[in-house]
Amino acid sequence: MNAQELSLSIKAEKPIPQGIKDSLRMQTTFKDYAALRKETDTIYLKLQRMGYIESDLLQLQKENDSSYVAEFFLGKKYSELKVYYSEEDFNKKELQRVSSDITDTYFILPFEEIPNSLKKLTALRNQKGNAFARLKLTELEKEELNGLSATLTVDNGNIRTVDSIAVKGYEKFPRSFLKYHAGIKKGKVFNQKRLVEQNENLNSLGFVNAIKPPEALFRKDSTIVYFYLEKQNNNLFDGILGFATNEETQKLELNGYLNLELNNNLNYGEQLLINYKADGQEQVNFRAKITLPYLLKTPFGLSGELKIFKRDSTFVTTEQQLRATYQINPRSTTYVGYKGYDSSNLLDVIIAGTPIEDFKSKFFIFGATYIKAQNRALFPIKTEILFNTGIGSREKESKAENQISFETTLNNIFNLNFKNSIFAQNTTSVLFSDTYLVNELFRFGGINSIRGFNENSIDASLFSVINTEYRYQFNEGVYLHSIIDIGYFENQTLSLKEKIYSFGLGLGLKTKAGLFRFNVANGNSENQTFSFSNTKIHISVSSKF
Structure with a gap:
């Protein structure tokens, strides 16, 4: 036979409003007197926290064998x-x-x-x-x-500073990244929340993975911070195949690119990038870049880059670039450098109305980057701002002409919740010059620019593109997204100003082989009627090794 349950009610020197009773969330039935008495004490503490600081438990009175009444004095409520x-x-x-x-x-x-x-x-x-x-x-x-x-x-206790930093798991981790990329420095005031953010900065590198959150050991006269890291394979092989219908022949054409990135193989944080693109229109784009960060364990670094672009039998342009970088803080970097162009006209016969000429250009460049990371495997970068300005001149036929170039990219992920997010990006480039040549214009279009158009198929002296995606992430390895891109460009060689747009769908799938992406987008201009033949299908596989 079960023991008789006890009940509890309360009263005060004045009627207790129902709102106060609801806020108390008091238990009314109990198995024994000890539990009932504990609840009475809890009610007293709750009244104190609600502002009845004059309250007091006058008595706990037994009415019958199973019923008790707690009589309180409430007094004034302070709000x-x-x-x-x-x-x-x-x-x-x-x-x-x-x-x-x-x-x-x-x-x-x-x-x-x-x-x-x-x-x-x-x-x-x-x-x-x-x-x-x-x-x-x-x-x-x-x-x-x-x-x-x-x-x-x-x-206040004792103010703690970071006296020692230890890395467990990846002993050869390049320590300069601790100091400059993550902002972890000896002598800084200890901040647990900041340590977690710095740990996420390390995760964003790609070639290292945090096994668990950082820990601190507080000794009597020192504080040691421990980071638990493991080396992550971050060499990348990326290939894209695209299928499109030729507007003139109505035949299916193949285009695509290969991308190779070698990252941190020498445990220095170095990067070697080789990129080759070609399409069915005999367009060839080659790029090689090497980056050496934190030279001599300082915030200064160097990068060199070579680009070669050839358009069928029309022209070929070679670009060389050298940058000296300086890490301002973990998220911001600035740089200065040199950029040079050397372009040759490959046409045997000059085509009227097509200004393609041999030229050489030299630019002094300066710019800055801001990158904010987030702890998401599929989308590790939350915010990115890139800014580049070049001041120089172009020389053709022994005549020099001053020029200024401006390029910027801004993107951000608006996380609505874990599964839903919105990605927005704007890319703008403009070349200021008195005259323009076809082979010095910006080239854009394609999966990394405005989707629904062939790679580098649009020439522009000025262009601005807005890319948007609504992303739905099913889990850590699968996401679906919309594609809505809007662009505007000007081509001074053709006296052309035009608005373009594209829309479609994309799928991302993380497999054992790497990240598989499938995009379908239809691109059109404002004066063009919709046509399914303008639909482009892009397949991408990014494989780490």
Whole structure:
């Protein structure tokens, strides 16, 4: 036979509003008296936190064998607390996180928000290096006009700094990336939240993986931070095949590219990139680039690049580029350098209205990049800003002409939740010059530019493209996305100004072989009627080894 359950009800010197009873969320039935008594004490604490600081448990009276009544004195309910503080502990900007009513000496807290507010302020002190800081309210007293006040007391403990950094698992990890890419430096104030962000910065490198979150060992006179890393294969082989219908012959044509990236094979963080593209129109694009970061363990680095572009039997252009980079902080890099062009006209007969000539160009370039990483395997980059300006001149037939080029890329992922996100990107390039040649124009179009068009099929002295994707991620390895791209370009050699757009669908699938991408997009111009023949199918496989 089960023991008889006990019941509990409460009363006070005045009727207790139903809203207060609901807020108390009190338990009313109990298996024994000890549990009932514990709930009575809990109700008393809840009343105190709700602002009834004068409340008191007068008696716990037994009405019959199974029924008890807890009689409370409630007193006045205080809805807010005036908290006196010292500007040496917190400034007004910091206090705005917990209060909207702040003066030079005190701030106002809603009474029921006091516990959460103290937690937020304690976390703020911890982030400043006071890993063992504690906050409490003292000198609680009534003021005139029935107000209530207290003093915020801060026990800072010992301010901790990072005295030593240890890497476990990947002993040959290039330490310069700890200091400059992640921003982890000895002597800095210890900040647990910042350590987690720095760990994510390391994850974004690609060639390293964080096995578990960083840890700190607090000794009496020092603090040691441990990072648990393992080397990740990050050499990349990427191939794309595209199928499109020739507008003139209505035959199926094949285009695509191969991309090879070799990353950190020497445990230095170096990168070697070789890229080759060709399509059915005899267009050939070759690119080779080498990057050497953090020379002599400094924030300075070097990169060199060679590009060769050949369009059938019309022209060939060679581009050389050399950059000296400087890492400002973990997210931002600036650079200066040199860029040169050497282009040759391959036509035996000059075609009227097509300004293609031999020329040489030299540019002084400078720019900056900003990259914010996120902890997502499929989309590791949340925000990216690239800016490049070139000032120089073009020489043809022994005549020089001043030119200025400007290029920028901005993109961001708006994470609605884990499964839903929106990707938006704008790419803009413009060349300022008195005259223009076909073989010096920007070339865009294709899977990495405006989809639904052939690779580098559009020449422009100015272009701006907006790419958008709504992404639905089924899990860590599969996502589906929309394709809506809008572009505008000008071609001064043809006196052409045109708007273009494309739309379609894409699929991303992470397999053992790598990331498989399938895109279908239809591209059109504003004066062109819709045609299925303008649909492009792109297949991409990125395989790491």
